[in-house]
Structure formats: structure tokens, C-alpha cells
Amino acid sequence: MNIGTPGTSTQASGLGIMLRIVGRIQRRSALLWVLVLGASMIGTAAGVASLYDSPAKIHSYAQAVTSGNALLAINGKVEGIDSLGGVIQDEFGFMAALLLPLLGIALVARATRREEESGRLELLLGGRIARHEPTLAALLVATATIAATVALFAAGLAASGVPVAGSVLYAFSLGALAFVFAGLAALLAQLTQHARGVYLGSVLVLAASYVLRGVGDTTRTWVSWLSPLGWAEKAAPFGHQRWWTLAIPVAIGLALGVAALRLAARRDLGSALIRSGAGPQHAAARLRSPIGFAAWIHRPAILGWLAGGVLLAGMMGALAQQLLGAMAGNPALALALGVAHGRPLDGFVAATQLYLAIIAAGYLVQAIGTLRAEEAEGRLETRLSGTLSRTRWLASHTLVVLGGLNMMVLGSSLVLGLATAASVGNMAELGPTLTSGLAYLPAETVLAGLALALYGLRPRWFAIAWAGYAVVTFIAFLGPGLKFGQWVLDISPTTHVGNPPMGTVQPSALTLMGVIALILGAIGFAAFRRRGVPQG
Amino acid sequence: MTNTHFVIRTEGLTKVFGKVRALDGLDLTVRQGEVHGFLGPNGSGKSTTIRVLLGLMKATSGHAELFGRDPWQDAPRLHRRLAYVAGDVALWPALTGGQCLDILGATHTMVNKRRRAGLIERFDLDPTKRVRDYSKGNRQKVALIAALAADAELLVLDEPTSGLDPIMEQAFQQCVRDRCQDGVTVLLSSHIMGEVEALADRVSIIRRGRTVTSGTLAALRSRTRSTVHVVTVREPDGLAEAEGVADHHSEWLGGQVGSRFTVDADHLDAVIGCLHTAGIHTLTVTPPSLDALFLRNYEPAPDAVRAAEAAS
Numbered sequence: 001m002n003i004g005t006p007g008t009s010t011q012a013s014g015l016g017i018m019l020r021i022v023g024r025i026q027r028r029s030a031l032l033w034v035l036v037l038g039a040s041m042i043g044t045a046a047g048v049a050s051l052y053d054s055p056a057k058i059h060s061y062a063q064a065v066t067s068g069n070a071l072l073a074i075n076g077k078v079e080g081i082d083s084l085g086g087v088i089q090d091e092f093g094f095m096a097a098l099l100l101p102l103l104g105i106a107l108v109a110r111a112t113r114r115e116e117e118s119g120r121l122e123l124l125l126g127g128r129i130a131r132h133e134p135t136l137a138a139l140l141v142a143t144a145t146i147a148a149t150v151a152l153f154a155a156g157l158a159a160s161g162v163p164v165a166g167s168v169l170y171a172f173s174l175g176a177l178a179f180v181f182a183g184l185a186a187l188l189a190q191l192t193q194h195a196r197g198v199y200l201g202s203v204l205v206l207a208a209s210y211v212l213r214g215v216g217d218t219t220r221t222w223v224s225w226l227s228p229l230g231w232a233e234k235a236a237p238f239g240h241q242r243w244w245t246l247a248i249p250v251a252i253g254l255a256l257g258v259a260a261l262r263l264a265a266r267r268d269l270g271s272a273l274i275r276s277g278a279g280p281q282h283a284a285a286r287l288r289s290p291i292g293f294a295a296w297i298h299r300p301a302i303l304g305w306l307a308g309g310v311l312l313a314g315m316m317g318a319l320a321q322q323l324l325g326a327m328a329g330n331p332a333l334a335l336a337l338g339v340a341h342g343r344p345l346d347g348f349v350a351a352t353q354l355y356l357a358i359i360a361a362g363y364l365v366q367a368i369g370t371l372r373a374e375e376a377e378g379r380l381e382t383r384l385s386g387t388l389s390r391t392r393w394l395a396s397h398t399l400v401v402l403g404g405l406n407m408m409v410l411g412s413s414l415v416l417g418l419a420t421a422a423s424v425g426n427m428a429e430l431g432p433t434l435t436s437g438l439a440y441l442p443a444e445t446v447l448a449g450l451a452l453a454l455y456g457l458r459p460r461w462f463a464i465a466w467a468g469y470a471v472v473t474f475i476a477f478l479g480p481g482l483k484f485g486q487w488v489l490d491i492s493p494t495t496h497v498g499n500p501p502m503g504t505v506q507p508s509a510l511t512l513m514g515v516i517a518l519i520l521g522a523i524g525f526a527a528f529r530r531r532g533v534p535q536g
Numbered sequence: 537m538t539n540t541h542f543v544i545r546t547e548g549l550t551k552v553f554g555k556v557r558a559l560d561g562l563d564l565t566v567r568q569g570e571v572h573g574f575l576g577p578n579g580s581g582k583s584t585t586i587r588v589l590l591g592l593m594k595a596t597s598g599h600a601e602l603f604g605r606d607p608w609q610d611a612p613r614l615h616r617r618l619a620y621v622a623g624d625v626a627l628w629p630a631l632t633g634g635q636c637l638d639i640l641g642a643t644h645t646m647v648n649k650r651r652r653a654g655l656i657e658r659f660d661l662d663p664t665k666r667v668r669d670y671s672k673g674n675r676q677k678v679a680l681i682a683a684l685a686a687d688a689e690l691l692v693l694d695e696p697t698s699g700l701d702p703i704m705e706q707a708f709q710q711c712v713r714d715r716c717q718d719g720v721t722v723l724l725s726s727h728i729m730g731e732v733e734a735l736a737d738r739v740s741i742i743r744r745g746r747t748v749t750s751g752t753l754a755a756l757r758s759r760t761r762s763t764v765h766v767v768t769v770r771e772p773d774g775l776a777e778a779e780g781v782a783d784h785h786s787e788w789l790g791g792q793v794g795s796r797f798t799v800d801a802d803h804l805d806a807v808i809g810c811l812h813t814a815g816i817h818t819l820t821v822t823p824p825s826l827d828a829l830f831l832r833n834y835e836p837a838p839d840a841v842r843a844a845e846a847a848s
Contacts, residue, residue: 117668193668194629194668278632278664278665278666279631279632279634279635279664279665279666280632280634280635280664281632281634281663281664282634282635282638283631283634283635283636283637283638283639283642287635287638287639288638288639288641288642289642293639297628377626378622378624378625378626379626379627379628381587381592381622381626382620382622382625382626382627382640382679383643384590384592384611385590385592385615385618385619385620385622385643385692386612386615386620386640386642386643386644387612387613387615387616387643387644387645388612388643389611389612390611392612530594532587532592532593532594533587533592533593534592
């Protein structure tokens with residue numbers, strides 16, 4: 001795409017220009033989203049198809065996951081689960097509920113409020129662009145990206161042997177889910193003053209949707225119909241195939257989008273409904289110390305990810321007894337959860353700890369990515385022009401980020417341990433649950449080390465840290481269930497922890513990972529001391 | 537080669553980013569206690585020079601000294617003695633101006649609290665407002681107040697008045713003069729001639745990463761030509777052909793002669809003598825402005841101009 005071709009720009013409408021601009025800004029992230037989502041879906045489909053290659057195996061899987069409410073709450077209630085498509089929908093359920101809304105939110109927030117906040121939108125609106133056109137362009141580009149994802153999903157599913165009609169409806173239901181959240185983000189972008197507010201508001205709505213869908217599915221009531229995640233589920237692509245349910249998310253997404261466009265056309269540039277007031281005249285003493293200030297910078301991320309971890313831990317813990325009952329009645333369920341051998345309760349805790357480790361690792365990559373933003377926005381230069389040395393600055397941030405990691409691991413393990421103990425009525429589970437959480441610390445710090453090394457060497461390479469995180473997440477979520485080859489599983493540091501408390505932890509493996517993390521971190525520190533600031 | 541007399545000294549400084557030579561043999565000396573104007577158009581390497589001097593970037597080659605030490609090796613220790621205002625002021629949007637002042641101040645050695653309060657009043661800044669709600673000029677004020685309130689020996693100011701209104705610019709100039717009275721050295725990077733002219737003792741003009749000229753304003757001026765506008769009773773004898781005179785125009789103004797010309801500093805005395813014999817009615821001698829100095833250094837073919845000067 002070319003923005004400034006003189007020959008075309010004279011004829012193009014404001015919307016046409018805006019579309020090209022948004023397309024140019026978004027093309028890399030949009031492509032990455034489509035590829036990551038498509039790969040996860042096709043990977044899941046191919047994995048499920050090879051693992052459950054006979055009607056009998058599919059039937060036993062269906063029996064397993066429908067016995068009891070625990071998995072209904074997590075993955076959703078899949079109608080027609082007794083089919084290849086149904087198994088895929090169930091396996092992909094949790095990831096889809098998270099990633100597709102995020103796709104819509106991220107694409108729109110980036111192109112609307114973030115651009116306005118930075119002042120770049122003012123420059124464009126000074127030209128021939130009408131006030132509503134940036135929002136419209138953002139929505140159209142997001143819709144096009146969603147459409148590409150839908151096409152890839154449908155093709156991937158059909159290629160894996162899922163019936164075409166079901167594949168298409170399933171892909172559309174997921175696309176419509178993303179579309180609702182794109183419309184929501186567009187509206188929130190008009191109401192809040194900062195891109196951060198758009199993310200926060202949309203993610204809160206997503207969390208509420210998840211809870212409503214879970215409550216509705218486990219109680220088998222209409223409550224699921226209140227949730228966008230419920231609408232996607234009620235399309236029942238591998239069951240009754242209710243095509244008309246697609247109209248709900250499309251209509252609501254459109255309504256949200258139109259509301260956003262009308263607000264954008266009417267309001268002043270830079271204005272917002274929700275604003276912050278005056279603040280203190282002096283900085284508190286703790287803000288003046290490098291560590292205190294680093295803690296202030298990382299606090300929102302720590303609290304957000306901690307809340308996610310604690311929520312998941314509490315929910316899983318509370319469902320422990322139910323899941324155990326279901327597994328006792330059906331060995332296939334244990335197999336599907338990757339809890340094949342050993343004590344079911346240990347297996348359950350181990351699976352949850354792995355999920356919690358993924359949350360903690362995501363926090364680490366995001367927190368270290370904040371340093372890149374500090375540098376790119378020019379604040380690091382100001383920060384380092386005083387008596388604060390680079391090493392002390394980076395060390396303060398590393399300490400705070402690692403402190404946050406410990407808070408997260410201890411907090412969520414404690415909640416998991418207590419909730420599990422309360423659910424099964426045995427306090428003895430608390431100790432092993434805590435230590436199994438701590439055993440993941442070295443594996444998590446390997447990702448932190450990778451992120452630090454990339455930041456120190458070349459901040460522009462930081463996307464590699466996110467790619468690494470995506471690989472680890474994919475392997476951890478789907479590896480055990482889909483029986484990936486050992487060499488694939490071995491790529492992820494989480495594999496080498498040894499799946500505690502069910503498996504035994506190899507202290508030597510933990511030490512080795514700790515050493516690798518230290519080496520990577522040392523590379524980051526050394527490189528950061530040597531390079532220019534600011535550097536792209 | 538340590539010389540405490542020089543606060544800043546660079547020799548043959550180069551900095552290469554990929555294929556771009558941002559600095560190409562830059563020489564700069566700043567003496568203790570002076571306000572040194574650092575002039576150059578956008579993209580000429582002013583900010584890169586400052587980043588090298590602050591130890592934020594490492595020079596590709598050449599020599600840079602700050603307080604007689606290598607800024608790349610000793611950055612945090614050297615920063616105790618200076619305060620810096622970046623060209624593009626970036627602060628934390630969620631904090632208030634007052635909080636930012638304290639956080640910036642925490643990395644300076646000493647902040648004079650009375651001066652801080654005085655500066656807030658002088659610059660008319662509301663320290664309880666969030667940075668995200670400030671205009672560009674107000675963000676600039678926060679950085680300026682933080683730097684001026686610090687008890688530093690050296691102020692490094694990179695285009696410090698961008699975004700300030702003329703009243704605030706005046707306040708800024710007065711504040712810098714006050715700091716100079718306390719013996720503070722100032723490196724003032726700018727492309728606003730009036731500001732540099734009002735404050736600087738010496739200037740260095742750079743172009744494409746290289747120092748074009750450097751010296752006191754007086755010395756630079758003496759190298760260029762003054763403009764003379766005179767009305768005399770009689771026609772001055774042989775003025776148009778006199779040594780050092782150029783661009784001569786004259787006209788009859790109802791019984792008197794109006795003349796305009798430029799003259800170089802060496803021949804000013806002789807020319808004024810010549811005018812005196814013709815009977816001076818009014819006389820204006822305008823010294824070359826910094827604008828003229830600057831533009832002269834950026835004319836398309838400086839060699840041709842120099843050749844013309846040598847010929848005249």
C-alpha cells in the first residue's frame with residue numbers, strides 16, 4: 001500500500017485516504033494476528049483430527065467433557081460435541097474466548113484513541129479527513145482483518161475433515177464475536193481519554209461476558225444469551241446450526257459502531273466523557289526513588305495480570321471437587337486434561353499451575369515491553385540525564401518486575417491451594433500447590449531473560465519475545481491434549497519444569513533454566529550499557 | 537588532556553547511524569561561566585552532539601570531554617553537575633507537573649526549593665495538572681523549571697523555548713541570566729537567532745555535523761560587514777570606490793545625499809572619516825545580525841561568497 005502517491009491522492013476521498021493510512025499502520029499487526037489465529041486454529045484442528053480419528057474416541061471424549069460442570073464453565077457448552085468439529089470447538093473454546101475479542105479490541109484501539117492521544121489524528125483532521133472517517137476506517141480495516149481470519153478458519157477446518165457448513169458457521173460465529181468487540185472498542189475510544197482506558201473497559205466487558213456465559217452454561221439458563229461469548233456458542237455450528245444467531249452480534253456490533261461514528265462526528269477532538277481531575281503538587285517520597293518509580297510504572301500491569309491469575313486460580317480451585325468426581329467416573333476426561341497417570345488431584349493442580357505460569361510469563365513480557373515504550377516515547381532520555389545510571393535504572397525495573405512475578409505466583413498459588421483445599425476438604429493440598437507454583441519460577445524467568453536480552457540488544461527486535469511467548473502458550477495449552485512430539489514440547493521451558501505436583505521436578509533442570517535466564521539477563525544488561533539511547 | 541577551564545570540549549567528533557553521518561568531525565569548546573550558543577538548522581546534528589556529551593550515545597570516533605572526563609564512561613557521575621532539557625520534552629502523562637518536577641529533581645544533586653517555587657510562579661505553571669492535560673508549552677515549562685531549579689554547574693538546553701509564548705521566552709531569558717550570575721555555564725542549542733543573540737557570549741554554528749564557525753559574537757561580527765545608512769550635506773568624496781565598501785547606493789534627498797552601503801570592520805574608521813568631511817546629518821551603523829551570520833554560513837555557495845569578499 002502506498003500512502004502518498006500524488007496521482008491518486010488528488011482523486012481519493014477522505015475515507016479512501018484514511019483507509020490507506022490505517023491499512024499502512026496496521027498491516028503488520030493485522031497480518032500477525034491473522035497468522036497466529038489461523039495457525040492456532042489449524043494446529044488445533046489437525047491435532048484433534050489425528051488424535052480422535054475414530055467415532056469411538058470422539059464419543060469417549062464427548063462423554064468425558066460433558067460429565068460435570070467444571071469444563072462447561074471453562075470451555076463453554078458445545079452442542080454437537082460428539083463430532084470432530086465439536087471436539088475442536090471445545091478444545092479451542094478457551095483460546096477463542098480470549099483471542100478473538102482481543103483481535104477486535106486491539107485493531108480498533110490502535111487506530112483510534114491511540115492516534116488521537118498522540119496528536120497524530122489532529123494532523124490528519126487538519127486535512128481533508130472528516131471527523132468520523134478515522135473511526136470508520138479503523139472499523140473497516142478491523143472488519144477486513146476479521147474476514148480474513150474467518151476465511152482462514154473455515155478453510156482450515158474444512159481441510160481437516162470437518163463438514164463445510166459447520167466449519168463456515170463456526171468461523172462466522174467467531175468472526176462475529178471479534179466484530180462485537182471491535183464495535184465496543186470503537187465506542188469506548190470516543191468515551192475514554194486514553195488508549196489504556198479502551199483496553200481496560202473492553203477487557204472488563206470480556207471478563208463479564210466470560211462469567212455470564214459460564215454461569216448460563218453451568219446453570220443451563222438463558223443467562224448465556226446475555227454474553228457475546230454465549231451468542232457464538234449458541235450458533236451451535238456442529239449441533240443445531242442456528243444461523244440466525246449470527247444476526248445478534250452483527251447487529252449489536254453495527255449499533256456500537258454507528259454510535260461511535262455519530263459521537264466521533266459530533267464531539268471535539270481530544271475530548272472524552274471520562275476525564276481525570278487535578279492531582280498532587282508534589283511527588284511522594286517513594287516515587288522519587290528509582291525502585292519506587294519503577295513500581296509505579298509497573299503497578300497497573302502487575303495488578304491486572306495478578307487479578308487474572310487469582311481469578312483463574314479461584315475458579316479452578318472451586319471446581320476441583322467436581323472435576324475429580326467427573327474424572328473418577330470417566331478416565332477419558334483425565335486423558336483429555338492431560339492427567340493420564342497418578343493422582344487425579346495432583347494432575348488437576350499441575351494443569352492449573354501450567355495455565356498460571358502462562359499468565360505470569362505474559363506479564364513478564366508485557367512489563368519488560370513497557371521499558372521499550374519508555375524509551376520510544378523519549379522519557380528514558382530524560383530519566384538518564386540525571387544521576388541515575390543505566391544499570392541502576394534497568395536493575396530497578398528488573399527487580400520490580402521480578403517482585404511482581406513473585407507476588408503473582410505466590411498469590412495465585414495460594415488462592416489455588418486454599419480454594420482447592422476448601423473444595424476437596426483437605427488442607428494438606430496447600431503445601432504441594434504452593435511449591436509447584438514456585439517450581440515454575442525459573443521457566444518463567446527464562447522468558448523474562450529473553451525479553452531483557454532483546455531489549456538490551458535492539459529494542460526493535462522485541463516482537464521476538466512476544467513470538468516466543470505465543471509459542472510457549474500454544475505448546476502449554478494444546479501440547480498435552482494434542483500429544484505433540486516430545487521435541488516440540490521441549491521447545492517450551494515450561495515442559496522442563498516436570499509438571500508438578502503430579503510429575504517430579506528435576507532440580508538440575510530448574511537450575512539450568514535459572515542459569516540460562518541469568519545469562520540472557522546479563523546479555524541484556526551488558527548490551528544496554530553499550531548502546532545508544534534512544535534507539536529504535 | 538584535562539583542562540578544567542573547558543566545561544565541554546569535542547574534537548573531530550563523528551557519529552554514524554547506518555548510512556547516515558549525523559556528526560562529521562564536530563569541534564566544540566564551551567568555557568566555564570559562558571553561555572554558548574549552539575546553532576544549526578534542523579537535522580544538522582545538534583541533538584546528537586548533546587546526546588554524545590551526556591553519554592546517552594557513543595561517538596563513532598573523535599574525542600568528547602565533559603568537565604575533563606569521558607561522558608560515555610562517567611555519565612551518572614558527570615550528570616551530578618548538570619541539568620538537561622531535552623529537545624522533545626517527554627513526561628509521564630498520568631503524573632502531575634509537580635510530581636514530574638520532583639521525580640526529575642530526584643536525579644539531580646540538589647534542588648533549590650525556593651527557586652523551584654519562584655520558577656513555578658514566574659512561568660505561571662499549575663503543578664496540580666496532569667501532564668496529559670498540558671499543552672506543549674506547559675510541558676516545556678516543567679522541564680525548564682526542573683533544570684533551572686537544580687543547583688547544577690552546567691545547563692544543557694536543547695531548543696528550550698519551543699512552544700513558549702514571547703512572554704515566557706522573556707521570563708526564560710531572565711532566568712538564564714540569573715543562573716549565569718551564579719556562575720553557571722550554559723550550552724544553548726537553538727535555531728532562534730534572537731534568543732542566542734540575547735543570551736550567548738560565544739556561538740558555534742554547525743552544518744551537516746561539522747562546525748562551520750565558532751567564536752565570540754563580537755569576533756564573528758567583526759568578520760562580517762556592518763550596514764551603514766547615512767545622510768550627508770555634500771556627496772562623500774570617493775566613497776563608492778573606498779577600500780572595504782560594497783553594495784553602495786546613493787540618491788539626492790532635497791539638497792542632501794542619502795547613502796547606503798556595507799563596510800567591513802577593518803575599514804569602518806576610514807569610511808566614517810570620509811563621511812565626516814562630507815558633513816554628517818544623520819548616521820545609522822547596524823552591526824551584522826546573527827541572522828546574517830547564520831545565513832551567510834548557509835548560502836548555497838559559500839565559496840563564491842568568500843571569493844567575492846576577498847575581491848572587494
